[in-house]
Amino acid sequence: MPSIRCTAILFLLASLPSYADESGGKFAVSIEIPRLNVSEYHRPYVAVWIQDENKQAVANLAVWYQMKRSSEGGGTKWLPDLRQWWRRSGRSLDMPVDGVSGATRPAGKHSIELALDEKRLTNLSPGKYSVMIEASREVGGRELLELPFDWPATTGQSAQSTGKEELGVAALKIQPSK
């Protein structure tokens, strides 16, 4: 019952006109982590980054991993399991990274929002890009989704992709400033 009420409130909020749109554009990525009925569940590690046409990582948007301190370095030991992210970006980084690293997330919908005038976006030269979302779960599977977009975003753009196991619906919505 409380969850229904929450959903209703969220729905109402979502349907209200957004005043953020008027001050500046938005770059929003939503990611669904599915609820899995498995005997041993661990929250997945998730990396979100922007890559160019040559598969080079040009911006990191998020890395959610086990950040609790431990002898193995607060979960950094398992970051290479995010294979593509590790290859394109992770292995050359010193974790944690400000504004990028975060704790693992529970099952549910999560969003990452960037203002269109944020440096990570304004640094991009004009061209075709993709938001990459990679999830890897301890004693579970791994999945990689791609959401293509063009930059600069002069008109609204959206892309969606749905995972099979480790990721649910992932969507990208770019709303340029008015």
Added chain:
Amino acid sequence: MHRFLLTILAAGCLIPITASAHKTWLLPSQTVFSGNDPWLTVDAAVSNDLFYFNHFPLGLEGLQITAPDGNSVEPENAAQLKYRSVFDVPLTQRGTYRIARVSNGVFAGYELNGERKRWRGKPESMATEIPKEATNLRVTESVSRIETFVSNGPLTTENLQPTGNGIELVPITHPNDLFEGEQATFRLVVNAEPSKGLEVTILRGGTRYRNAQDEIHVTTDANGEFQITWPKPGMYWIETSIQDSHTSVDQANSRRLGYTATLEVLPQ
């Protein structure tokens, strides 16, 4: 009678195959590392199949572990077991480690009182261990390198330059950046010089679970380079060897050079 014949036939077929099929290897627990205190553990063995401990342990004398900064590292918990040797390496530096087992030796054949004898050892022991009365002495120098590479964090190459001794693999594609379906390029050098015409055998591990060896054969070009497009992810074994007459041991009239490496190919 039939059974007896069959046994002889089977033995006759099997001996040459097994005799030529021994593979030497170092098997890293993984090749890509991260974290505050990563440890690599390595198995070292001589076997028929890849990568199973079913024949001999590989001796750990001549182990050369080079850290990303070029300094050598001592293995920890090294032990020789019945079918394999093992050792650990704490990866205290960020970058690429080169783990090699290098052996420089000689083997000799000679006759003494009409009997054929064989001897193996270090060049400096030859004078005392091979009798003065030996006749028909034939000495072959042997230089072999068995190695693997692992990276903690960033991929570095400073310590992957050739030492100048025997056959070595010079990465053009980094050995810890190998992915299914992608082409990798490596250069093979002999005493640090690119070597043309080396025949390289590439074999994916897990041979026990398939009916064919599925060997890939490539040959180095004028730059000593060869290319391989990795058909599947897995641990791969790379081998090449040659025989020449450029000996560094006075009594030796020929030299055998061998090289094997274990490389990990990841799925996309």
